Amino acid sequence: LEAVASGNAIELSANNRLGKKEPNADWITVKDLAGKARDGESQANKIFHEAGQYLGRALAIAANMLNPDKIILGGGVTLAIDLLQDAIEKEFDKHTMSEIKSTTVIEVSPLGMDAGAYGAIALALNQFLYKADLAQEQ
Numbered sequence: 001l002e003a004v005a006s007g008n009a010i011e012l013s014a015n016n017r018l019g020k021k022e023p024n025a026d027w028i029t030v031k032d033l034a035g036k037a038r039d040g041e042s043q044a045n046k047i048f049h050e051a052g053q054y055l056g057r058a059l060a061i062a063a064n065m066l067n068p069d070k071i072i073l074g075g076g077v078t079l080a081i082d083l084l085q086d087a088i089e090k091e092f093d094k095h096t097m098s099e100i101k102s103t104t105v106i107e108v109s110p111l112g113m114d115a116g117a118y119g120a121i122a123l124a125l126n127q128f129l130y131k132a133d134l135a136q137e138q
Helices: 009-018 028-040 042-066 075-095 111-136
Strands: 070-073 107-109
Touching: 009 028, 009 042, 009 075, 028 042, 042 070, 042 075, 042 111, 070 075, 075 107, 075 111
Parallel strands: 070 107
Antiparallel strands: none
16 A cells, blocks of 8 residues: 555656656645645645555455455655545445445544554553563563
8 A cells, every 4th residue: 555555656756747756845735735726726636536446445445354444544645645545445345245344433533643653552551561470470
């Protein structure tokens, strides 16, 4: 997903379409691209739509395998969720088994850009505390 639906992937896609291969002074950022999409620029909207499709399909695959009650989106993608959401929902609905689709909710994390950092901290704390518990048991 990082390669096709992350903020970096969206930025790279936009710049590649403009013939830019490496960041420079006129490199388009995701923030710039989102502004253009919100202003109605069709090429910018197309890039976000494609990223939303990839993300929706990936979420459908994960949901079909794991049958979660809830999928929480976080990180950079949340900054442009308004530009991605329709494509995400359509692809998710198209590729998810009906019994799973009807019980799975997709939400945006209130942690936004910091969701990944909080997840990493939680994982590290969990590992640390788990090892501490094992040490006490011995």
